[in-house]
Amino acid sequence: MGLWRRSGHPFSRSPLASASGWFTEYLLSTDGIVPALAEGERLNRIGIFMISNQSTDLLFEMSHSGRRCHLTPACDVPMREAKSLLPADAVADAPPALPEIGEIDLIRHYMNLSKRNMSIDTNFYPLGSCTMKYNPKRHERLSNLPGMANLHPLQSDESCQGMLAMLWSMQNILGEIAGLEAVSLQPAAGAHGELAALLVAEAYFRDRKEHARKRVLIPDSAHGTNPASAAIAGFDTVSIKSGTNGLVDLADLKSKIDDRTAVFMITNPNTIGLFESQIGEITKMIHDAGGLVYLDGANMNAIVGVTRPGDFGADMMHYNVHKTFTGPHGAGGPGSGPIAVRGMLAPYLPTPNVVKDGETYRLDYNQPKTIGRVRSFFGNVGILLRGYCYIRTLGPKGLRSMTENAVLNANYLLALVKDTLDVPHGDRCMHEFVASASKLKRAKRISAMEIAKRLLDFGYHAPTVYFPLVVPEALMIEPTETESKETLDAFAATLLKIVAEDAEFLQKAPHTLSISRPNDAKAFKEPVLRWKA
Amino acid sequence: MPYILNTEADRKAMLEKIGAASVSELFTTIPQPFQLNRALNVPESLCEMELQQHIIELARRNASADDAVCFLGGGSYDHFIPSVVDVVASRSEFYTAYTPYQAEASQGSLQAFFEYQTLIAQITGLDVSNASLYEGGSAVAESVLMAISINLDRSKVVIAESVHPEYRLTLSTYLANLNKQIVTVPTPGGAIDPAELAKVVDDQTLCVIVQHPNFFGNLEAVDAVSSLCKAKGALFVSSIDAISLGILKRPGQYGADIAVGEGQCLGTAMQFGGPYLGLMACRDEFVRKIPGRIVGQTTDRNGKRCWVLTLQTREQHIRREKATSNICTNQGLFALRASVYLAALGPQGLRETANLCLQKAHYLADELCKIPGVSLKFKQPFFKEFTVQVPGDAPALLAKLLKAGYHGGLALGRWYATLGNCVTIAVTEKRTRAELDGFVAAFRASV
Ligand SMILES: Cc1ncc(COP(=O)(O)O)c(C=O)c1O
Numbered sequence: 001m002g003l004w005r006r007s008g009h010p011f012s013r014s015p016l017a018s019a020s021g022w023f024t025e026y027l028l029s030t031d032g033i034v035p036a037l038a039e040g041e042r043l044n045r046i047g048i049f050m051i052s053n054q055s056t057d058l059l060f061e062m063s064h065s066g067r068r069c070h071l072t073p074a075c076d077v078p079m080r081e082a083k084s085l086l087p088a089d090a091v092a093d094a095p096p097a098l099p100e101i102g103e104i105d106l107i108r109h110y111m112n113l114s115k116r117n118m119s120i121d122t123n124f125y126p127l128g129s130c131t132m133k134y135n136p137k138r139h140e141r142l143s144n145l146p147g148m149a150n151l152h153p154l155q156s157d158e159s160c161q162g163m164l165a166m167l168w169s170m171q172n173i174l175g176e177i178a179g180l181e182a183v184s185l186q187p188a189a190g191a192h193g194e195l196a197a198l199l200v201a202e203a204y205f206r207d208r209k210e211h212a213r214k215r216v217l218i219p220d221s222a223h224g225t226n227p228a229s230a231a232i233a234g235f236d237t238v239s240i241k242s243g244t245n246g247l248v249d250l251a252d253l254k255s256k257i258d259d260r261t262a263v264f265m266i267t268n269p270n271t272i273g274l275f276e277s278q279i280g281e282i283t284k285m286i287h288d289a290g291g292l293v294y295l296d297g298a299n300m301n302a303i304v305g306v307t308r309p310g311d312f313g314a315d316m317m318h319y320n321v322h323k324t325f326t327g328p329h330g331a332g333g334p335g336s337g338p339i340a341v342r343g344m345l346a347p348y349l350p351t352p353n354v355v356k357d358g359e360t361y362r363l364d365y366n367q368p369k370t371i372g373r374v375r376s377f378f379g380n381v382g383i384l385l386r387g388y389c390y391i392r393t394l395g396p397k398g399l400r401s402m403t404e405n406a407v408l409n410a411n412y413l414l415a416l417v418k419d420t421l422d423v424p425h426g427d428r429c430m431h432e433f434v435a436s437a438s439k440l441k442r443a444k445r446i447s448a449m450e451i452a453k454r455l456l457d458f459g460y461h462a463p464t465v466y467f468p469l470v471v472p473e474a475l476m477i478e479p480t481e482t483e484s485k486e487t488l489d490a491f492a493a494t495l496l497k498i499v500a501e502d503a504e505f506l507q508k509a510p511h512t513l514s515i516s517r518p519n520d521a522k523a524f525k526e527p528v529l530r531w532k533a
Numbered sequence: 534m535p536y537i538l539n540t541e542a543d544r545k546a547m548l549e550k551i552g553a554a555s556v557s558e559l560f561t562t563i564p565q566p567f568q569l570n571r572a573l574n575v576p577e578s579l580c581e582m583e584l585q586q587h588i589i590e591l592a593r594r595n596a597s598a599d600d601a602v603c604f605l606g607g608g609s610y611d612h613f614i615p616s617v618v619d620v621v622a623s624r625s626e627f628y629t630a631y632t633p634y635q636a637e638a639s640q641g642s643l644q645a646f647f648e649y650q651t652l653i654a655q656i657t658g659l660d661v662s663n664a665s666l667y668e669g670g671s672a673v674a675e676s677v678l679m680a681i682s683i684n685l686d687r688s689k690v691v692i693a694e695s696v697h698p699e700y701r702l703t704l705s706t707y708l709a710n711l712n713k714q715i716v717t718v719p720t721p722g723g724a725i726d727p728a729e730l731a732k733v734v735d736d737q738t739l740c741v742i743v744q745h746p747n748f749f750g751n752l753e754a755v756d757a758v759s760s761l762c763k764a765k766g767a768l769f770v771s772s773i774d775a776i777s778l779g780i781l782k783r784p785g786q787y788g789a790d791i792a793v794g795e796g797q798c799l800g801t802a803m804q805f806g807g808p809y810l811g812l813m814a815c816r817d818e819f820v821r822k823i824p825g826r827i828v829g830q831t832t833d834r835n836g837k838r839c840w841v842l843t844l845q846t847r848e849q850h851i852r853r854e855k856a857t858s859n860i861c862t863n864q865g866l867f868a869l870r871a872s873v874y875l876a877a878l879g880p881q882g883l884r885e886t887a888n889l890c891l892q893k894a895h896y897l898a899d900e901l902c903k904i905p906g907v908s909l910k911f912k913q914p915f916f917k918e919f920t921v922q923v924p925g926d927a928p929a930l931l932a933k934l935l936k937a938g939y940h941g942g943l944a945l946g947r948w949y950a951t952l953g954n955c956v957t958i959a960v961t962e963k964r965t966r967a968e969l970d971g972f973v974a975a976f977r978a979s980v
Binding site: 227 | 534535536537538539543544546547548550551552553556559560562563564566567568569572573574575576577578579580581584585587588589590591592593594595596597598599600601603605607608609611615617620621623624625626627628629630631632633634635636637638639640641642644645646647648650651652654655656658660661662664665667668669670671678697699700702703705706707709710711752755756778779780781782783786795802803804805806807808809820826827828829830831832833834835837838839840841843844846848849850851852853854855856858859860861862863864865866867868869872873875876877878879880881882883884885886887888889891892893895896914916931932935940943962965966969
């Protein structure tokens with residue numbers, strides 16, 4: 001039995017007839033719906049689709065003893081009792097109690113579930129800091145070629161020259177875009193890259209016997225992974241204030257730099273979407289004190305081809321290939337977080353790296369000062385390959401155009417929404433901007449959450465909300481370069497419509513999705529983290 | 534320029550609205566000395582057809598597992614992937630979504646991850662799984678960070694030498710600056726000797742990490758490890774091969790506190806090492822220390838069952854430097870693949886798959902050992918991988934086998950100085966009798 005049925009399916013109860021349901025509320029808010037239309041037709045008119053009542057059953061609730069999807073071949077070698085090959089006490093009496101499901105039911109289950117997701121391919125997804133740009137389809141075809149996808153990570157170098165050539169080229173390309181000499185493709189995501197690079201910094205200072213350098217300075221607008229990575233790498237963290245202009249407060253930074261400073265981690269453009277224009281002074285201050293500058297490269301989409309971290313003084317950085325170079329995000333991952341560093345830090349990078357001897361590529365493990373590994377195997381190669389495809393498709397001009405259009409789109413959207421929503425840090429931004437619902441909240445009890453949830457009703461994924469922490473009621477909006485002017489116009493018009501709506505109505509949004517306002521407190525207090533029979 | 538929709542006319546209208554004279558005006562906050570003012574030195578652009586030709590050309594220079602029969606393992610395996618897995622994972626609504634921050638717009642992924650957590654709990658016999666970590670090696674490291682936060686006053690991490698060498702390297706990288714001691718217990722017999730282990734596990738030991746089946750393919754004495762851990766108050770971390778759990782006892786049954794592992798075997802292609810899937814499950818009592826995202830069940834404002842990201846006060850975006858881990862982006866798509874895989878196999882399919890691996894590995898081991906000079910290196914029970922000693926140099930033998938059309942196995946000398954003449958060979962359910970017999974013949978001709 002599915003939940004729809006258990007708790008009452010709104011459509012099967014014909015909520016159109018009921019005056020109290022969400023649907024009536026939706027009708028109130030929507031122009032031009034003709035009540036006389038047949039139910040299904042009306043649903044389609046307002047963009048509600050055909051409903052499948054299977055989709056909320058859990059796999060385990062669908063299980064039927066004896067059903068199967070995948071069949072295995074007969075054993076073509078002489079079969080022996082498992083217990084004659086293995087110690088009796090190592091063998092389980094029965095296999096795990098997995099669900100038993102036929103193929104069509106399995107497929108319908110997931111297809112129906114998929115309809116409960118927003119995604120780039122179905123919706124505008126302006127999730128700030130996440131760079132939700134289009135994921136080109138050619139990347140999927142090419143990365144699934146057997147000659148790329150079915151390579152074992154430990155096969156001999158001679159048997160994967162094409163793969164190594166691609167990875168070698170990617171090392172060089174990412175080094176060129178960074179303006180830094182050496183690259184490691186190993187880290188699995190941005191946070192993993194942060195950790196790897198901070199471990200590199202630690203090893204560098206240890207090698208130089210600068211044992212007092214145990215502090216990492218981090219602006220208060222930084223992403224949570226920055227301090228979390230610093231802690232695992234063994235550093236103490238020191239928070240640096242942002243000024244009212246949204247940029248690093250230089251006086252505060254200055255007062256916290258000393259001979260314990262190891263690394264200053266900066267996101268540039270920062271999480272407010274502003275380029276830290278004092279970056280030259282900042283990096284000089286850190287370097288003069290003997291520290292290193294780390295660039296959180298989550299926002300590279302704003303600067304690729306326009307400026308290079310190495311040129312503005314960063315000594316190390318990570319990329320989020322799944323953002324800037326459009327690795328599909330898979331509803332949570334995979335990512336890929338290569339790091340680039342200055343030459344003096346190269347000896348400490350994780351191994352292996354790809355080197356080219358004449359016309360031959362090989363993996364080089366021989367780096368005596370390496371920090372070691374941050375994972376098994378080479379890296380998130382499938383995402384590196386997609387990133388490579390993006391870069392090869394764009395070329396030098398295209399990369400610059402990517403950046404320019406990302407920034408143009410963001411500034412255009414900012415110009416469109418600034419009269420609707422307060423944008424505290426000015427009329428210009430880089431690839432994203434942060435609006436604030438503070439004033440609306442005070443005046444009309446409309447918070448960032450209300451706007452986010454109501455946007456879903458109109459088929460838009462919400463912006464990032466309540467981050468960065470330094471902007472109250474933050475809505476962080478990043479359109480990316482792959483969206484059109486019409487999409488941005490329509491989105492801005494929707495925002496305008498929403499802020500004119502009634503607060504009470506908004507507090508119950510979304511009104512048209514399968515669920516609305518889950519009880520997070522309950523999930524936290526009485527955790528149900530798995531299905532139980 | 535593909536993917537960009539703004540036309541010249543659009544750009545003009547947009548700049549007008551912005552109040553800027555040109556696009557370059559939007560970049561004036563970047564100080565002039567730092568502007569690149571030249572084109573990036575990267576290759577010129579390719580259209581789709583050219584790109585495809587280029588990538589096909591690269592792919593031709595690789596011998597994939599389809600070109601040469603694959604007996605390589607060590608955490609990445611050539612298992613069969615049912616087509617339903619690819620179909621579900623190539624659904625745009627899953628693979629082009631972000632982390633499910635907006636629960637209402639992400640119930641599909643959230644429910645799929647809740648199911649994943651349940652499936653992983655089922656195969657491990659433990660209470661709770663997270664929604665994925667990066668991969669097997671960092672999952673081991675994360676389990677130790679977790680153990681550190683549970684056994685705060687203890688300082689020693691004990692790990693068997695039979696754990697994947699790259700997992701051990703990863704662990705030492707993660708712990709480099711955390712003032713903990715790592716003690717590696719030698720396994721000259723190819724598996725832990727419980728008496729040797731007992732000598733190093735004491736009341737300072739925060740956890741013991743064992744891989745079962747281990748890097749050589751052998752089973753470990755997990756019951757003995759478990760009792761020892763219980764006696765000393767150390768956490769027992771077991772690194773698993775998920776396929777083996779079709780036959781072998783589950784970590785929860787033999788007393789492990791935390792199970793970790795590489796989930797690539799559950800429906801993900803080998804892809805030269807990633808992206809893969811870090812598995813982690815634990816007992817209920819440790820759930821507030823587990824790293825990474827977790828999905829929980831709750832109800833919405835109308836009382837309807839639904840799913841959300843929960844227990845987020847463990848995580849970096851709230852706890853910052855005090856978080857249980859720094860992980861943010863995880864491996865959601867591969868958690869989805871693993872779920873579809875496990876649901877497609879079901880209990881019988883998983884058992885049969887495990888049994889085919891077991892049978893074929895033992896058949897191959899027996900046949901190879903008939904070759905003069907070739908013998909099993911260890912007298913230990915094994916599952917789908919085994920280690921043989923060969924006459925002469927293992928890498929030279931493997932090079933010959935590659936010429937004959939086989940990725941013949943892993944030469945262990947690279948990781949174990951004393952095992953220079955040893956090869957670990959992995960056999961999945963995909964290997965046919967004909968492939969196995971052909972391999973034996975090639976092996977015989979090459980030694
Ligand atoms: C500014 C910033 N830094 C770091 C990260 C961490 O990157 P990842 O999620 O790839 O680990 C993110 C992404 O979520 C981010 O937005």
